[in-house]
Amino acid sequence: QKEVEQDPGPLSVPEGAIVSLNCTYSNSAFQYFMWYRQYSRKGPELLMYTYSSGNKEDGRFTAQVDKSSKYISLFIRDSQPSDSATYLCAMTVSNDYKLSFGAGTTVTVRA
Amino acid sequence: EAGVTQFPSHSVIEKGQTVTLRCDPISGHDNLYWYRRVMGKEIKFLLHFVKESKQDESGMPNNRFLAERTGGTYSTLKVQPAELEDSGVYFCASSQEGTGWWYEQYFGPGTRLTVT
Numbered sequence: 001q002k003e004v005e006q007d008p009g010p011l012s013v014p015e016g017a018i019v020s021l022n023c024t025y026s027n028s029a030f031q032y033f034m035w036y037r038q039y040s041r042k043g044p045e046l047l048m049y050t051y052s053s054g055n056k057e058d059g060r061f062t063a064q065v066d067k068s069s070k071y072i073s074l075f076i077r078d079s080q081p082s083d084s085a086t087y088l089c090a091m092t093v094s095n096d097y098k099l100s101f102g103a104g105t106t107v108t109v110r111a
Numbered sequence: 112e113a114g115v116t117q118f119p120s121h122s123v124i125e126k127g128q129t130v131t132l133r134c135d136p137i138s139g140h141d142n143l144y145w146y147r148r149v150m151g152k153e154i155k156f157l158l159h160f161v162k163e164s165k166q167d168e169s170g171m172p173n174n175r176f177l178a179e180r181t182g183g184t185y186s187t188l189k190v191q192p193a194e195l196e197d198s199g200v201y202f203c204a205s206s207q208e209g210t211g212w213w214y215e216q217y218f219g220p221g222t223r224l225t226v227t
Contacts, residue, residue: 002153004153032213032214034214036218041120041220042220043115043117043202043204043218043219043220043221044154044202044218045218046215046216046217046218049211049214049215088154090154092213092214094213095213096213097142097144097156097159097167097206097212097213097214097216098156098159098167098169098170099146099154099156099214099216100153101153101154101155102153103152103153104153
């Protein structure tokens with residue numbers, strides 16, 4: 001069983017739709033949860049991080065963590081074609097730099 | 112502020128040859144990491160430097176891989192001799208000391224290595 005599971009998609013939505021992405025994990029010790037965005041031929045770019053359970057909002061992006069279910073989500077509101085990218089979840093425990101990544105979900109927002 | 116840079120962007124070598132990848136972290140970032148993504152798999156941790164000191168190389172696949180960080184600045188990752196299974200994208204990341212140093216990692220664009 002993989003430590004972090006993420007549906008690779010691909011996911012295609014019309015412009016303006018809400019994009020919903022999620023990951024599940026098996027290690028209950030994970031405390032820090034990150035979402036990265038990766039454009040083609042570029043490196044992963046840190047979008048948001050969340051500590052423990054709860055929600056965090058940053059502009060059009062909302063990250064949710066449910067530790068009881070070992071489930072994290074990223075929502076993108078009012079999606080734009082520029083949001084088309086691969087989104088990776090990553091997680092770790094406190095003071096552990098070895099991030100555990102999901103496989104990434106490829107998202108296309110159609111104009 | 113310049114981001115993490117990596118060179119070359121793409122390298123194609125034959126099995127048995129040697130390749131050296133270079134990473135320049137963000138200026139002032141003491142922590143430097145190497146990760147790798149092989150086809151169809153997740154990004155996996157390889158090793159971690161703090162300044163010039165190699166802190167953790169638990170993710171290095173075998174002794175054909177050698178990483179160095181000269182003077183705590185740029186880092187190189189040498190693969191010698193390269194095997195077919197070494198093909199993939201090698202990412203470098205860096206982070207600065209302080210709150211969140213372990214999860215706030217900034218990634219470079221990666222070096223795509225193809226071993227034929």
